[in-house]
Amino acid sequence: MQSHIRFTLNGKPASVTTDGDRPLLWVLRTDLGLTGTKYGCGEGLCGACTVIINGEAVRSCQTSVKDVSGKTVMTIEGLAAGAGVHPVQKAFMENDALQCGYCTPGMIMNAYALLRKHPRPTTAQIIEGMEDNLCRCGAHNRIVRAIQAASKDMEGGL
Numbered sequence: 326m327q328s329h330i331r332f333t334l335n336g337k338p339a340s341v342t343t344d345g346d347r348p349l350l351w352v353l354r355t356d357l358g359l360t361g362t363k364y365g366c367g368e369g370l371c372g373a374c375t376v377i378i379n380g381e382a383v384r385s386c387q388t389s390v391k392d393v394s395g396k397t398v399m400t401i402e403g404l405a406a407g408a409g410v411h412p413v414q415k416a417f418m419e420n421d422a423l424q425c426g427y428c429t430p431g432m433i434m435n436a437y438a439l440l441r442k443h444p445r446p447t448t449a450q451i452i453e454g455m456e457d458n459l460c461r462c463g464a465h466n467r468i469v470r471a472i473q474a475a476s477k478d479m480e481g482g483l
Contacts, residue, residue, distance in 0.1 A: 332393045334359075335403025345391030350374045352390045353400060361401035361430045365459070372458030375431035375438075376400050382438035401430035404437060413437050413475040422471035424462030432458050436472045445476055 328345035331338065334357070341356050353359045353376070362385055365373030369387035376385045377399040404411045413436050416422070423429040432455070439446060439454040446454065451472045460468065 328391055330390055330394045332395060333397040335399055339398075341390065343390060346389050348386050349376070349388040349390050349393055349398070350385040353385060353398075359400050359402050363427055363430060365428070365431070370457070370459075371428070372431040372435055373428050375434040375458065377434055377438055380438070380441060382435045399434075401434060404433065411437070412478045413440065413472070416471040416475035416478060417468070420467050420471035420474055422464055422467040424460075424464050428458065428460045428462075432460065432468060436468075436475065439472065440476055440479065444479070446472065448473070 326344065327342055329340060329342045330345060331340040333339065339357065341352055343352060343356060350362060350364060353362050354364070362376055363373040364386065365371035367386050369384040372384065374385040375382050377383070378388070378393060379396050405414060410418070413433050417429060417433055422432070435455060435458045439451065443450050443454070448469060451469050455465075455468060455472070
């Protein structure tokens with residue numbers, strides 16, 4: 326059944342008319358043209374599709390679009406302010422915390438949410454917080470270093 330769903334997307338009002346049970350991932354990619362959020366496993370296990378909903382990291386492949394009605398959604402495209410990049414994005418680039426890059430948007434969004442909860446995370450908190458985001462290229466050590474660098478660069482401010 327078609328529903329008209331309104332929400333805030335990357336700081337701007339958004340609305341779609343679609344089947345409310347469709348996964349948010351496909352609405353973002355297909356209907357709204359925001360292809361930074363990736364399809365990985367489709368089961369909510371890999372983290373490639375991670376977006377931020379009301380400040381929390383959420384798997385968009387397992388979230389119905391009706392569930393974001395009235396909420397705030399941020400994708401990788403909305404993380405940077407203006408023409409610059411967010412400190413987490415900058416740290417990932419500077420620390421080579423990506424290889425093929427496919428998992429990177431989800432990693433960055435999950436790291437952003439982690440740093441919102443723990444502005445000065447320990448290595449153990451980073452490892453635990455990022456454990457459910459998978460990288461098949463094996464960049465995990467560089468990802469940990471990037472999150473540590475972003476934490477220092479941001480000095481607790483997002």
